[in-house]
Amino acid sequence: MVQSQVLDRTFSALSDPTRRDILGILERGPASISDLAEPIGISLPGVLKHVRILEEANLVTTSKEGRTRECRLAPGDMDEVTDWIEHYRRLWERRLDRLEAYVERQQRKGDGR
């Protein structure tokens, strides 16, 4: 899968508060769809829909355990996402450094008057 589609799926999966809540619950350990439905307060099909989206983004894996579906946290494609975010952050830090240097130069000019 090309990097752009990885970013589409991951950012899109993470853009929903219910899906981030599901990840938060799974941090504590594996859970079934009904284990997730209770604290989140939505229907089983609703939870399943969100879990599917998280599964497509490789943020969750599921497996059938008897009659229940066990959900587990997965690492996702965090390297790609972190690279993208870090690139953006560094860009801003460089800009802020340049702005700071500019402000200092202007201040020194002011002091020299």
Next chain:
Amino acid sequence: MVQSQVLDRTFSALSDPTRRDILGILERGPASISDLAEPIGISLPGVLKHVRILEEANLVTTSKEGRTRECRLAPGDMDEVTDWIEHYRRLWERRLDRLEAYVERQQRKGDGR
């Protein structure tokens, strides 16, 4: 704005490849809506729609310059987003460390047989 809404808006804004392309073009410097429309190959209203979403996520600022609208890159709420991503990454690194330690223990047991 609560952190959850910040994450909703930022992840949602970043989930579209056209919007990430717009940010990529603005890295090189400010651009008008038509400067953006040409390389991206979509209509002016289409670009404007994407720019509005980026603006709501504080990833772009715009200002009227005569008859054109100048777009500039903005830092967004990258601290919140980076914190969230970093939390998830660290969680995985800890899990991988534990897994590695477990595998090493099992290997040592195997060697000792």
